[in-house]
Amino acid sequence: MSTSHPVAAVIGAGTIGLSWTALFAAHGLPVRVSDPRPDLAEAVADALAQAAPQLARQGLDVHGLAGRVQLAGDVPEAVRGADVVQENGPENTDFKRELFATLVREAPSHALLLSSSSALPASAFTDGLDDAGRILIGHPFNPPHLVPLVEVVPGERTSEDAVARAVEFYRSVGRVPVVERKEIPGFVGNRLQNALSREAIHLVEQGVVGPAELDTIVVNSLGLRWSTVGPFLGAHLGGGPGGYRHMAEHIGPSMRRMWDSLGRPEQGPEETERLITAVEDAYGARSYGELTEERDRRQLAVLAALADTTPHHEENRS
Ligand SMILES: NC(=O)c1ccc[n+]([C@@H]2O[C@H](COP(=O)([O-])OP(=O)(O)OC[C@H]3O[C@@H](n4cnc5c(N)ncnc54)[C@H](O)[C@@H]3O)[C@@H](O)[C@H]2O)c1
Structure with missing residues:
Protein backbone atom coordinates (compact mmCIF):
# COMPACT_ATOMS: atom_id res chain seq x y z
CA MET A 1 0.00 0.00 0.00
CA SER A 2 1.67 3.21 -1.09
CA THR A 3 -0.22 5.81 1.00
CA SER A 4 -0.87 5.81 4.74
CA HIS A 5 -4.61 5.84 4.03
CA PRO A 6 -5.50 3.33 1.35
CA VAL A 7 -8.95 3.56 -0.19
CA ALA A 8 -11.13 0.67 0.97
CA ALA A 9 -14.17 -0.82 -0.76
CA VAL A 10 -16.61 -2.84 1.33
CA ILE A 11 -18.83 -5.13 -0.73
CA GLY A 12 -21.86 -6.42 1.16
CA ALA A 13 -23.06 -4.35 4.10
CA GLY A 14 -24.72 -6.87 6.38
CA THR A 15 -23.53 -7.81 9.87
CA ILE A 16 -19.85 -8.07 8.92
CA GLY A 17 -19.54 -5.45 6.18
CA LEU A 18 -21.05 -2.72 8.36
CA SER A 19 -18.62 -3.48 11.15
CA TRP A 20 -15.60 -3.44 8.79
CA THR A 21 -16.87 -0.12 7.39
CA ALA A 22 -16.85 1.47 10.85
CA LEU A 23 -13.39 0.07 11.67
CA PHE A 24 -11.77 1.17 8.40
CA ALA A 25 -13.29 4.66 8.60
CA ALA A 26 -12.16 5.03 12.23
CA HIS A 27 -8.61 4.33 11.07
CA GLY A 28 -8.89 7.22 8.60
CA LEU A 29 -9.54 5.23 5.43
CA PRO A 30 -11.95 6.54 2.82
CA VAL A 31 -14.52 3.71 2.50
CA ARG A 32 -16.87 3.00 -0.43
CA VAL A 33 -19.73 0.68 0.35
CA SER A 34 -21.86 -1.34 -2.06
CA ASP A 35 -24.91 -3.44 -1.22
CA PRO A 36 -28.22 -3.75 -3.11
CA ARG A 37 -30.22 -3.58 0.15
CA PRO A 38 -32.80 -0.80 -0.15
CA ASP A 39 -32.07 0.53 3.36
CA LEU A 40 -28.29 0.85 2.80
CA ALA A 41 -28.00 4.52 3.80
CA GLU A 42 -29.93 3.96 7.03
CA ALA A 43 -28.05 0.73 7.86
CA VAL A 44 -24.66 2.44 7.40
CA ALA A 45 -25.71 5.48 9.44
CA ASP A 46 -27.04 3.29 12.28
CA ALA A 47 -23.95 1.08 12.29
CA LEU A 48 -21.58 4.07 12.42
CA ALA A 49 -23.60 5.68 15.21
CA GLN A 50 -23.52 2.47 17.25
CA ALA A 51 -19.84 1.73 16.61
CA ALA A 52 -18.48 5.27 17.11
CA PRO A 53 -18.43 5.28 20.94
CA GLN A 54 -17.01 1.74 20.96
CA LEU A 55 -14.23 2.75 18.56
CA ALA A 56 -13.57 5.91 20.59
CA ARG A 57 -13.12 3.71 23.68
CA GLN A 58 -10.41 1.89 21.76
CA GLY A 59 -8.58 5.22 21.40
CA LEU A 60 -9.62 5.92 17.80
CA ASP A 61 -10.58 9.36 16.53
CA VAL A 62 -14.17 9.07 15.36
CA HIS A 63 -14.66 12.71 14.36
CA GLY A 64 -15.73 12.88 10.73
CA LEU A 65 -16.36 9.12 10.66
CA ALA A 66 -19.49 9.36 8.50
CA GLY A 67 -17.80 11.81 6.13
CA ARG A 68 -15.25 9.16 5.16
CA VAL A 69 -17.91 6.66 4.10
CA GLN A 70 -19.45 6.91 0.64
CA LEU A 71 -22.30 4.81 -0.70
CA ALA A 72 -21.69 3.44 -4.18
CA GLY A 73 -24.42 2.67 -6.69
CA ASP A 74 -22.93 -0.70 -7.61
CA VAL A 75 -19.85 -2.89 -7.21
CA PRO A 76 -17.82 -1.38 -10.11
CA GLU A 77 -18.38 2.13 -8.72
CA ALA A 78 -17.30 1.01 -5.22
CA VAL A 79 -14.06 -0.65 -6.30
CA ARG A 80 -12.93 1.91 -8.88
CA GLY A 81 -9.90 3.54 -7.30
CA ALA A 82 -9.81 1.10 -4.36
CA ASP A 83 -6.51 -0.15 -2.93
CA VAL A 84 -8.15 -2.87 -0.89
CA VAL A 85 -11.53 -4.60 -1.25
CA GLN A 86 -13.16 -6.48 1.63
CA GLU A 87 -15.98 -8.76 0.38
CA ASN A 88 -18.81 -9.65 2.78
CA GLY A 89 -21.60 -10.96 0.58
CA PRO A 90 -23.59 -14.17 1.03
CA GLU A 91 -21.64 -17.33 1.96
CA ASN A 92 -22.25 -19.02 -1.37
CA THR A 93 -19.66 -20.33 -3.85
CA ASP A 94 -21.49 -19.20 -7.02
CA PHE A 95 -22.08 -15.74 -5.60
CA LYS A 96 -18.42 -15.31 -4.65
CA ARG A 97 -17.20 -16.76 -7.97
CA GLU A 98 -19.22 -14.22 -9.94
CA LEU A 99 -18.42 -11.34 -7.61
CA PHE A 100 -14.66 -11.95 -7.66
CA ALA A 101 -14.73 -12.13 -11.48
CA THR A 102 -16.25 -8.63 -11.36
CA LEU A 103 -13.70 -7.45 -8.80
CA VAL A 104 -10.78 -8.67 -10.91
CA ARG A 105 -12.23 -6.85 -13.90
CA GLU A 106 -13.25 -3.63 -12.22
CA ALA A 107 -10.78 -2.97 -9.38
CA PRO A 108 -7.36 -1.45 -10.12
CA SER A 109 -4.81 -4.16 -10.91
CA HIS A 110 -2.83 -3.46 -7.70
CA ALA A 111 -5.91 -3.76 -5.41
CA LEU A 112 -5.88 -6.48 -2.81
CA LEU A 113 -9.09 -8.57 -2.96
CA LEU A 114 -10.07 -10.01 0.43
CA SER A 115 -13.05 -12.18 1.34
CA SER A 116 -14.60 -12.44 4.81
CA SER A 117 -15.80 -15.98 3.95
CA SER A 118 -16.36 -18.09 7.08
CA ALA A 119 -15.79 -21.49 5.56
CA LEU A 120 -15.31 -21.31 1.77
CA PRO A 121 -11.62 -21.22 0.86
CA ALA A 122 -10.45 -18.85 -1.90
CA SER A 123 -9.56 -21.76 -4.22
CA ALA A 124 -13.27 -22.75 -4.25
CA PHE A 125 -14.31 -19.57 -6.04
CA THR A 126 -11.20 -18.43 -7.96
CA ASP A 127 -10.66 -21.52 -10.16
CA GLY A 128 -11.79 -19.81 -13.37
CA LEU A 129 -9.93 -16.52 -12.82
CA ASP A 130 -6.66 -15.49 -14.48
CA ASP A 131 -5.77 -12.98 -11.82
CA ALA A 132 -6.16 -15.04 -8.61
CA GLY A 133 -2.78 -14.02 -7.17
CA ARG A 134 -4.24 -11.10 -5.20
CA ILE A 135 -7.33 -12.91 -3.88
CA LEU A 136 -7.34 -14.42 -0.39
CA ILE A 137 -9.43 -14.87 2.71
CA GLY A 138 -9.38 -12.31 5.51
CA HIS A 139 -11.80 -13.98 7.90
CA PRO A 140 -12.83 -11.90 10.92
CA PHE A 141 -14.81 -12.75 14.02
CA ASN A 142 -18.03 -10.91 14.62
CA PRO A 143 -17.95 -7.95 15.12
CA PRO A 144 -14.63 -7.18 13.40
CA HIS A 145 -14.46 -3.65 14.82
CA LEU A 146 -14.17 -5.20 18.30
CA VAL A 147 -12.71 -8.71 17.95
CA PRO A 148 -9.08 -8.41 16.80
CA LEU A 149 -8.35 -11.73 15.03
CA VAL A 150 -8.28 -12.02 11.25
CA GLU A 151 -7.48 -15.40 9.72
CA VAL A 152 -5.43 -14.74 6.58
CA VAL A 153 -5.79 -17.77 4.32
CA PRO A 154 -4.14 -17.76 0.88
CA GLY A 155 -5.62 -19.87 -1.91
CA GLU A 156 -3.54 -22.20 -4.05
CA ARG A 157 -2.68 -19.37 -6.44
CA THR A 158 -2.42 -16.43 -4.00
CA SER A 159 0.96 -14.69 -4.22
CA GLU A 160 3.26 -14.31 -1.22
CA ASP A 161 3.24 -10.58 -1.88
CA ALA A 162 -0.56 -10.50 -1.44
CA VAL A 163 -0.28 -12.44 1.85
CA ALA A 164 2.31 -9.97 3.16
CA ARG A 165 0.19 -6.99 2.06
CA ALA A 166 -2.91 -8.44 3.71
CA VAL A 167 -1.02 -8.91 6.99
CA GLU A 168 0.29 -5.36 6.78
CA PHE A 169 -3.18 -4.00 5.95
CA TYR A 170 -4.93 -5.74 8.85
CA ARG A 171 -2.22 -4.62 11.28
CA SER A 172 -2.65 -1.06 10.02
CA VAL A 173 -6.30 -1.17 11.15
CA GLY A 174 -5.40 -2.57 14.57
CA ARG A 175 -6.26 -6.23 13.91
CA VAL A 176 -4.25 -9.33 14.82
CA PRO A 177 -3.75 -11.29 11.57
CA VAL A 178 -2.65 -14.93 11.67
CA VAL A 179 -1.61 -16.61 8.41
CA GLU A 180 -2.91 -20.16 7.91
CA ARG A 181 -0.98 -22.18 5.39
CA LYS A 182 -3.49 -24.85 4.36
CA GLU A 183 -7.01 -24.31 3.10
CA ILE A 184 -9.42 -26.32 5.19
CA PRO A 185 -13.21 -25.81 5.42
CA GLY A 186 -14.01 -23.44 8.28
CA PHE A 187 -10.32 -22.52 8.63
CA VAL A 188 -9.11 -22.79 12.24
CA ARG A 286 -34.65 -9.60 24.96
CA SER A 287 -34.20 -7.60 21.74
CA TYR A 288 -31.25 -7.97 19.33
CA GLY A 289 -30.27 -4.37 20.09
CA GLU A 290 -30.28 -4.94 23.84
CA LEU A 291 -28.29 -8.18 23.61
CA THR A 292 -25.66 -6.80 21.20
CA GLU A 293 -25.26 -3.66 23.31
CA GLU A 294 -24.57 -5.81 26.36
CA ARG A 295 -22.21 -8.11 24.44
CA ASP A 296 -20.26 -5.17 23.00
CA ARG A 297 -20.02 -3.42 26.38
CA ARG A 298 -18.62 -6.55 28.02
CA GLN A 299 -16.34 -7.26 25.05
CA LEU A 300 -14.91 -3.73 25.26
CA ALA A 301 -14.36 -4.11 29.01
CA VAL A 302 -12.31 -7.27 28.39
CA LEU A 303 -10.33 -5.61 25.59
CA ALA A 304 -9.63 -2.57 27.76
CA ALA A 305 -8.51 -4.73 30.66
CA LEU A 306 -6.19 -6.72 28.40
CA ALA A 307 -4.84 -3.76 26.41
CA ASP A 308 -1.88 -3.07 28.70
CA THR A 309 -1.05 -6.70 29.28
CA THR A 310 -0.92 -8.20 25.76
CA PRO A 311 2.27 -10.27 25.53
CA HIS A 312 4.81 -8.97 23.07
CA HIS A 313 5.06 -12.21 21.13
CA GLU A 314 1.31 -12.14 20.39
CA GLU A 315 1.36 -8.60 19.04
CA ASN A 316 4.15 -9.55 16.66
CA ARG A 317 2.83 -12.96 15.60
CA SER A 318 1.66 -13.42 12.02
N1 LIG B 1 -21.99 -13.21 10.68
C1 LIG B 1 -20.84 -13.69 11.15
O1 LIG B 1 -20.68 -14.01 12.34
C2 LIG B 1 -19.63 -13.82 10.24
C3 LIG B 1 -18.36 -13.84 10.80
C4 LIG B 1 -17.24 -13.90 9.97
C5 LIG B 1 -17.40 -13.97 8.59
N2 LIG B 1 -18.67 -13.97 8.06
C6 LIG B 1 -18.77 -14.03 6.59
O2 LIG B 1 -18.99 -12.72 6.09
C7 LIG B 1 -19.81 -12.79 4.93
C8 LIG B 1 -21.06 -11.94 5.18
O3 LIG B 1 -21.77 -12.49 6.28
P1 LIG B 1 -22.86 -11.63 7.09
O4 LIG B 1 -23.13 -12.37 8.33
O5 LIG B 1 -22.44 -10.20 7.15
O6 LIG B 1 -24.12 -11.78 6.09
P2 LIG B 1 -25.39 -10.83 5.96
O7 LIG B 1 -26.47 -11.67 5.40
O8 LIG B 1 -25.64 -10.07 7.21
O9 LIG B 1 -24.90 -9.78 4.84
C9 LIG B 1 -24.69 -10.12 3.49
C10 LIG B 1 -24.96 -8.86 2.68
O10 LIG B 1 -24.58 -9.09 1.33
C11 LIG B 1 -25.46 -8.30 0.54
N3 LIG B 1 -25.39 -8.66 -0.86
C12 LIG B 1 -26.10 -9.58 -1.55
N4 LIG B 1 -25.77 -9.55 -2.85
C13 LIG B 1 -24.85 -8.55 -3.01
C14 LIG B 1 -24.13 -8.02 -4.13
N5 LIG B 1 -24.30 -8.48 -5.35
N6 LIG B 1 -23.26 -7.01 -3.91
C15 LIG B 1 -23.06 -6.52 -2.67
N7 LIG B 1 -23.71 -7.00 -1.57
C16 LIG B 1 -24.59 -7.99 -1.75
C17 LIG B 1 -26.81 -8.53 1.18
O11 LIG B 1 -27.76 -7.52 0.80
C18 LIG B 1 -26.46 -8.46 2.66
O12 LIG B 1 -26.61 -7.16 3.20
C19 LIG B 1 -20.11 -14.28 4.67
O13 LIG B 1 -19.19 -14.81 3.76
C20 LIG B 1 -19.92 -14.87 6.06
O14 LIG B 1 -19.56 -16.23 6.02
C21 LIG B 1 -19.78 -13.87 8.84
Whole structure:
Protein backbone atom coordinates (compact mmCIF):
# COMPACT_ATOMS: atom_id res chain seq x y z
CA MET A 1 0.00 0.00 0.00
CA SER A 2 1.67 3.21 -1.09
CA THR A 3 -0.22 5.81 1.00
CA SER A 4 -0.87 5.81 4.74
CA HIS A 5 -4.61 5.84 4.03
CA PRO A 6 -5.50 3.33 1.35
CA VAL A 7 -8.95 3.56 -0.19
CA ALA A 8 -11.13 0.67 0.97
CA ALA A 9 -14.17 -0.82 -0.76
CA VAL A 10 -16.61 -2.84 1.33
CA ILE A 11 -18.83 -5.13 -0.73
CA GLY A 12 -21.86 -6.42 1.16
CA ALA A 13 -23.06 -4.35 4.10
CA GLY A 14 -24.72 -6.87 6.38
CA THR A 15 -23.53 -7.81 9.87
CA ILE A 16 -19.85 -8.07 8.92
CA GLY A 17 -19.54 -5.45 6.18
CA LEU A 18 -21.05 -2.72 8.36
CA SER A 19 -18.62 -3.48 11.15
CA TRP A 20 -15.60 -3.44 8.79
CA THR A 21 -16.87 -0.12 7.39
CA ALA A 22 -16.85 1.47 10.85
CA LEU A 23 -13.39 0.07 11.67
CA PHE A 24 -11.77 1.17 8.40
CA ALA A 25 -13.29 4.66 8.60
CA ALA A 26 -12.16 5.03 12.23
CA HIS A 27 -8.61 4.33 11.07
CA GLY A 28 -8.89 7.22 8.60
CA LEU A 29 -9.54 5.23 5.43
CA PRO A 30 -11.95 6.54 2.82
CA VAL A 31 -14.52 3.71 2.50
CA ARG A 32 -16.87 3.00 -0.43
CA VAL A 33 -19.73 0.68 0.35
CA SER A 34 -21.86 -1.34 -2.06
CA ASP A 35 -24.91 -3.44 -1.22
CA PRO A 36 -28.22 -3.75 -3.11
CA ARG A 37 -30.22 -3.58 0.15
CA PRO A 38 -32.80 -0.80 -0.15
CA ASP A 39 -32.07 0.53 3.36
CA LEU A 40 -28.29 0.85 2.80
CA ALA A 41 -28.00 4.52 3.80
CA GLU A 42 -29.93 3.96 7.03
CA ALA A 43 -28.05 0.73 7.86
CA VAL A 44 -24.66 2.44 7.40
CA ALA A 45 -25.71 5.48 9.44
CA ASP A 46 -27.04 3.29 12.28
CA ALA A 47 -23.95 1.08 12.29
CA LEU A 48 -21.58 4.07 12.42
CA ALA A 49 -23.60 5.68 15.21
CA GLN A 50 -23.52 2.47 17.25
CA ALA A 51 -19.84 1.73 16.61
CA ALA A 52 -18.48 5.27 17.11
CA PRO A 53 -18.43 5.28 20.94
CA GLN A 54 -17.01 1.74 20.96
CA LEU A 55 -14.23 2.75 18.56
CA ALA A 56 -13.57 5.91 20.59
CA ARG A 57 -13.12 3.71 23.68
CA GLN A 58 -10.41 1.89 21.76
CA GLY A 59 -8.58 5.22 21.40
CA LEU A 60 -9.62 5.92 17.80
CA ASP A 61 -10.58 9.36 16.53
CA VAL A 62 -14.17 9.07 15.36
CA HIS A 63 -14.66 12.71 14.36
CA GLY A 64 -15.73 12.88 10.73
CA LEU A 65 -16.36 9.12 10.66
CA ALA A 66 -19.49 9.36 8.50
CA GLY A 67 -17.80 11.81 6.13
CA ARG A 68 -15.25 9.16 5.16
CA VAL A 69 -17.91 6.66 4.10
CA GLN A 70 -19.45 6.91 0.64
CA LEU A 71 -22.30 4.81 -0.70
CA ALA A 72 -21.69 3.44 -4.18
CA GLY A 73 -24.42 2.67 -6.69
CA ASP A 74 -22.93 -0.70 -7.61
CA VAL A 75 -19.85 -2.89 -7.21
CA PRO A 76 -17.82 -1.38 -10.11
CA GLU A 77 -18.38 2.13 -8.72
CA ALA A 78 -17.30 1.01 -5.22
CA VAL A 79 -14.06 -0.65 -6.30
CA ARG A 80 -12.93 1.91 -8.88
CA GLY A 81 -9.90 3.54 -7.30
CA ALA A 82 -9.81 1.10 -4.36
CA ASP A 83 -6.51 -0.15 -2.93
CA VAL A 84 -8.15 -2.87 -0.89
CA VAL A 85 -11.53 -4.60 -1.25
CA GLN A 86 -13.16 -6.48 1.63
CA GLU A 87 -15.98 -8.76 0.38
CA ASN A 88 -18.81 -9.65 2.78
CA GLY A 89 -21.60 -10.96 0.58
CA PRO A 90 -23.59 -14.17 1.03
CA GLU A 91 -21.64 -17.33 1.96
CA ASN A 92 -22.25 -19.02 -1.37
CA THR A 93 -19.66 -20.33 -3.85
CA ASP A 94 -21.49 -19.20 -7.02
CA PHE A 95 -22.08 -15.74 -5.60
CA LYS A 96 -18.42 -15.31 -4.65
CA ARG A 97 -17.20 -16.76 -7.97
CA GLU A 98 -19.22 -14.22 -9.94
CA LEU A 99 -18.42 -11.34 -7.61
CA PHE A 100 -14.66 -11.95 -7.66
CA ALA A 101 -14.73 -12.13 -11.48
CA THR A 102 -16.25 -8.63 -11.36
CA LEU A 103 -13.70 -7.45 -8.80
CA VAL A 104 -10.78 -8.67 -10.91
CA ARG A 105 -12.23 -6.85 -13.90
CA GLU A 106 -13.25 -3.63 -12.22
CA ALA A 107 -10.78 -2.97 -9.38
CA PRO A 108 -7.36 -1.45 -10.12
CA SER A 109 -4.81 -4.16 -10.91
CA HIS A 110 -2.83 -3.46 -7.70
CA ALA A 111 -5.91 -3.76 -5.41
CA LEU A 112 -5.88 -6.48 -2.81
CA LEU A 113 -9.09 -8.57 -2.96
CA LEU A 114 -10.07 -10.01 0.43
CA SER A 115 -13.05 -12.18 1.34
CA SER A 116 -14.60 -12.44 4.81
CA SER A 117 -15.80 -15.98 3.95
CA SER A 118 -16.36 -18.09 7.08
CA ALA A 119 -15.79 -21.49 5.56
CA LEU A 120 -15.31 -21.31 1.77
CA PRO A 121 -11.62 -21.22 0.86
CA ALA A 122 -10.45 -18.85 -1.90
CA SER A 123 -9.56 -21.76 -4.22
CA ALA A 124 -13.27 -22.75 -4.25
CA PHE A 125 -14.31 -19.57 -6.04
CA THR A 126 -11.20 -18.43 -7.96
CA ASP A 127 -10.66 -21.52 -10.16
CA GLY A 128 -11.79 -19.81 -13.37
CA LEU A 129 -9.93 -16.52 -12.82
CA ASP A 130 -6.66 -15.49 -14.48
CA ASP A 131 -5.77 -12.98 -11.82
CA ALA A 132 -6.16 -15.04 -8.61
CA GLY A 133 -2.78 -14.02 -7.17
CA ARG A 134 -4.24 -11.10 -5.20
CA ILE A 135 -7.33 -12.91 -3.88
CA LEU A 136 -7.34 -14.42 -0.39
CA ILE A 137 -9.43 -14.87 2.71
CA GLY A 138 -9.38 -12.31 5.51
CA HIS A 139 -11.80 -13.98 7.90
CA PRO A 140 -12.83 -11.90 10.92
CA PHE A 141 -14.81 -12.75 14.02
CA ASN A 142 -18.03 -10.91 14.62
CA PRO A 143 -17.95 -7.95 15.12
CA PRO A 144 -14.63 -7.18 13.40
CA HIS A 145 -14.46 -3.65 14.82
CA LEU A 146 -14.17 -5.20 18.30
CA VAL A 147 -12.71 -8.71 17.95
CA PRO A 148 -9.08 -8.41 16.80
CA LEU A 149 -8.35 -11.73 15.03
CA VAL A 150 -8.28 -12.02 11.25
CA GLU A 151 -7.48 -15.40 9.72
CA VAL A 152 -5.43 -14.74 6.58
CA VAL A 153 -5.79 -17.77 4.32
CA PRO A 154 -4.14 -17.76 0.88
CA GLY A 155 -5.62 -19.87 -1.91
CA GLU A 156 -3.54 -22.20 -4.05
CA ARG A 157 -2.68 -19.37 -6.44
CA THR A 158 -2.42 -16.43 -4.00
CA SER A 159 0.96 -14.69 -4.22
CA GLU A 160 3.26 -14.31 -1.22
CA ASP A 161 3.24 -10.58 -1.88
CA ALA A 162 -0.56 -10.50 -1.44
CA VAL A 163 -0.28 -12.44 1.85
CA ALA A 164 2.31 -9.97 3.16
CA ARG A 165 0.19 -6.99 2.06
CA ALA A 166 -2.91 -8.44 3.71
CA VAL A 167 -1.02 -8.91 6.99
CA GLU A 168 0.29 -5.36 6.78
CA PHE A 169 -3.18 -4.00 5.95
CA TYR A 170 -4.93 -5.74 8.85
CA ARG A 171 -2.22 -4.62 11.28
CA SER A 172 -2.65 -1.06 10.02
CA VAL A 173 -6.30 -1.17 11.15
CA GLY A 174 -5.40 -2.57 14.57
CA ARG A 175 -6.26 -6.23 13.91
CA VAL A 176 -4.25 -9.33 14.82
CA PRO A 177 -3.75 -11.29 11.57
CA VAL A 178 -2.65 -14.93 11.67
CA VAL A 179 -1.61 -16.61 8.41
CA GLU A 180 -2.91 -20.16 7.91
CA ARG A 181 -0.98 -22.18 5.39
CA LYS A 182 -3.49 -24.85 4.36
CA GLU A 183 -7.01 -24.31 3.10
CA ILE A 184 -9.42 -26.32 5.19
CA PRO A 185 -13.21 -25.81 5.42
CA GLY A 186 -14.01 -23.44 8.28
CA PHE A 187 -10.32 -22.52 8.63
CA VAL A 188 -9.11 -22.79 12.24
CA GLY A 189 -11.41 -20.51 14.24
CA ASN A 190 -14.70 -21.89 12.96
CA ARG A 191 -13.50 -25.49 13.24
CA LEU A 192 -12.70 -24.90 16.91
CA GLN A 193 -15.97 -23.05 17.43
CA ASN A 194 -17.93 -25.84 15.77
CA ALA A 195 -16.20 -28.61 17.69
CA LEU A 196 -17.45 -26.87 20.84
CA SER A 197 -20.87 -26.06 19.35
CA ARG A 198 -21.41 -29.67 18.33
CA GLU A 199 -20.83 -30.86 21.87
CA ALA A 200 -22.92 -27.98 23.26
CA ILE A 201 -25.86 -29.04 21.07
CA HIS A 202 -25.38 -32.65 22.14
CA LEU A 203 -25.43 -31.72 25.85
CA VAL A 204 -28.60 -29.64 25.42
CA GLU A 205 -30.27 -32.38 23.36
CA GLN A 206 -29.41 -34.94 26.03
CA GLY A 207 -31.02 -32.72 28.69
CA VAL A 208 -27.77 -32.31 30.64
CA VAL A 209 -28.18 -28.51 30.69
CA GLY A 210 -30.25 -25.87 28.85
CA PRO A 211 -28.77 -23.26 26.46
CA ALA A 212 -28.55 -20.58 29.18
CA GLU A 213 -26.78 -22.89 31.67
CA LEU A 214 -24.37 -24.02 28.97
CA ASP A 215 -23.56 -20.39 28.13
CA THR A 216 -23.07 -19.61 31.83
CA ILE A 217 -20.57 -22.46 32.09
CA VAL A 218 -18.56 -21.26 29.08
CA VAL A 219 -18.60 -17.56 29.98
CA ASN A 220 -17.42 -18.26 33.54
CA SER A 221 -14.70 -20.76 32.70
CA LEU A 222 -13.42 -21.46 29.21
CA GLY A 223 -14.32 -18.06 27.75
CA LEU A 224 -12.59 -16.22 30.57
CA ARG A 225 -9.54 -18.47 30.41
CA TRP A 226 -9.30 -18.27 26.62
CA SER A 227 -9.17 -14.47 26.65
CA THR A 228 -5.87 -14.82 28.49
CA VAL A 229 -4.28 -18.11 27.36
CA GLY A 230 -5.10 -20.47 24.48
CA PRO A 231 -5.86 -24.19 24.88
CA PHE A 232 -2.22 -25.33 24.62
CA LEU A 233 -0.72 -22.81 27.03
CA GLY A 234 -3.75 -23.42 29.30
CA ALA A 235 -2.97 -27.15 29.33
CA HIS A 236 0.76 -26.49 29.80
CA LEU A 237 -0.10 -24.51 32.93
CA GLY A 238 -2.80 -26.99 33.96
CA GLY A 239 -0.02 -29.56 34.23
CA GLY A 240 1.57 -27.48 37.00
CA PRO A 241 5.34 -27.17 37.06
CA GLY A 242 5.46 -30.47 35.12
CA GLY A 243 3.82 -28.62 32.23
CA TYR A 244 2.16 -30.11 29.17
CA ARG A 245 4.09 -33.38 29.62
CA HIS A 246 2.55 -33.96 33.04
CA MET A 247 -0.91 -32.97 31.77
CA ALA A 248 -0.65 -35.31 28.76
CA GLU A 249 0.63 -38.25 30.79
CA HIS A 250 -1.40 -37.76 33.99
CA ILE A 251 -4.89 -36.46 33.09
CA GLY A 252 -4.58 -36.99 29.31
CA PRO A 253 -5.55 -40.68 29.28
CA SER A 254 -8.86 -40.14 31.15
CA MET A 255 -9.68 -37.16 28.92
CA ARG A 256 -8.96 -39.23 25.81
CA ARG A 257 -11.22 -42.05 27.09
CA MET A 258 -14.04 -39.47 27.10
CA TRP A 259 -13.48 -38.65 23.41
CA ASP A 260 -15.51 -41.72 22.37
CA SER A 261 -18.57 -40.36 24.18
CA LEU A 262 -18.44 -36.89 22.60
CA GLY A 263 -21.67 -36.14 20.73
CA ARG A 264 -22.54 -36.22 17.06
CA PRO A 265 -26.00 -34.65 17.22
CA GLU A 266 -28.38 -35.40 14.35
CA GLN A 267 -29.75 -31.93 13.57
CA GLY A 268 -32.46 -32.93 11.12
CA PRO A 269 -35.39 -30.47 10.75
CA GLU A 270 -37.13 -31.70 13.92
CA GLU A 271 -34.04 -31.57 16.13
CA THR A 272 -33.08 -28.17 14.68
CA GLU A 273 -36.56 -26.82 15.42
CA ARG A 274 -36.35 -28.10 19.00
CA LEU A 275 -33.00 -26.44 19.49
CA ILE A 276 -34.14 -23.12 17.99
CA THR A 277 -37.11 -23.14 20.38
CA ALA A 278 -34.84 -23.85 23.35
CA VAL A 279 -32.52 -20.95 22.44
CA GLU A 280 -35.46 -18.61 21.79
CA ASP A 281 -36.98 -19.59 25.14
CA ALA A 282 -33.68 -18.68 26.79
CA TYR A 283 -33.03 -15.37 25.02
CA GLY A 284 -36.04 -14.42 22.87
CA ALA A 285 -37.54 -12.04 25.43
CA ARG A 286 -34.65 -9.60 24.96
CA SER A 287 -34.20 -7.60 21.74
CA TYR A 288 -31.25 -7.97 19.33
CA GLY A 289 -30.27 -4.37 20.09
CA GLU A 290 -30.28 -4.94 23.84
CA LEU A 291 -28.29 -8.18 23.61
CA THR A 292 -25.66 -6.80 21.20
CA GLU A 293 -25.26 -3.66 23.31
CA GLU A 294 -24.57 -5.81 26.36
CA ARG A 295 -22.21 -8.11 24.44
CA ASP A 296 -20.26 -5.17 23.00
CA ARG A 297 -20.02 -3.42 26.38
CA ARG A 298 -18.62 -6.55 28.02
CA GLN A 299 -16.34 -7.26 25.05
CA LEU A 300 -14.91 -3.73 25.26
CA ALA A 301 -14.36 -4.11 29.01
CA VAL A 302 -12.31 -7.27 28.39
CA LEU A 303 -10.33 -5.61 25.59
CA ALA A 304 -9.63 -2.57 27.76
CA ALA A 305 -8.51 -4.73 30.66
CA LEU A 306 -6.19 -6.72 28.40
CA ALA A 307 -4.84 -3.76 26.41
CA ASP A 308 -1.88 -3.07 28.70
CA THR A 309 -1.05 -6.70 29.28
CA THR A 310 -0.92 -8.20 25.76
CA PRO A 311 2.27 -10.27 25.53
CA HIS A 312 4.81 -8.97 23.07
CA HIS A 313 5.06 -12.21 21.13
CA GLU A 314 1.31 -12.14 20.39
CA GLU A 315 1.36 -8.60 19.04
CA ASN A 316 4.15 -9.55 16.66
CA ARG A 317 2.83 -12.96 15.60
CA SER A 318 1.66 -13.42 12.02
N1 LIG B 1 -21.99 -13.21 10.68
C1 LIG B 1 -20.84 -13.69 11.15
O1 LIG B 1 -20.68 -14.01 12.34
C2 LIG B 1 -19.63 -13.82 10.24
C3 LIG B 1 -18.36 -13.84 10.80
C4 LIG B 1 -17.24 -13.90 9.97
C5 LIG B 1 -17.40 -13.97 8.59
N2 LIG B 1 -18.67 -13.97 8.06
C6 LIG B 1 -18.77 -14.03 6.59
O2 LIG B 1 -18.99 -12.72 6.09
C7 LIG B 1 -19.81 -12.79 4.93
C8 LIG B 1 -21.06 -11.94 5.18
O3 LIG B 1 -21.77 -12.49 6.28
P1 LIG B 1 -22.86 -11.63 7.09
O4 LIG B 1 -23.13 -12.37 8.33
O5 LIG B 1 -22.44 -10.20 7.15
O6 LIG B 1 -24.12 -11.78 6.09
P2 LIG B 1 -25.39 -10.83 5.96
O7 LIG B 1 -26.47 -11.67 5.40
O8 LIG B 1 -25.64 -10.07 7.21
O9 LIG B 1 -24.90 -9.78 4.84
C9 LIG B 1 -24.69 -10.12 3.49
C10 LIG B 1 -24.96 -8.86 2.68
O10 LIG B 1 -24.58 -9.09 1.33
C11 LIG B 1 -25.46 -8.30 0.54
N3 LIG B 1 -25.39 -8.66 -0.86
C12 LIG B 1 -26.10 -9.58 -1.55
N4 LIG B 1 -25.77 -9.55 -2.85
C13 LIG B 1 -24.85 -8.55 -3.01
C14 LIG B 1 -24.13 -8.02 -4.13
N5 LIG B 1 -24.30 -8.48 -5.35
N6 LIG B 1 -23.26 -7.01 -3.91
C15 LIG B 1 -23.06 -6.52 -2.67
N7 LIG B 1 -23.71 -7.00 -1.57
C16 LIG B 1 -24.59 -7.99 -1.75
C17 LIG B 1 -26.81 -8.53 1.18
O11 LIG B 1 -27.76 -7.52 0.80
C18 LIG B 1 -26.46 -8.46 2.66
O12 LIG B 1 -26.61 -7.16 3.20
C19 LIG B 1 -20.11 -14.28 4.67
O13 LIG B 1 -19.19 -14.81 3.76
C20 LIG B 1 -19.92 -14.87 6.06
O14 LIG B 1 -19.56 -16.23 6.02
C21 LIG B 1 -19.78 -13.87 8.84
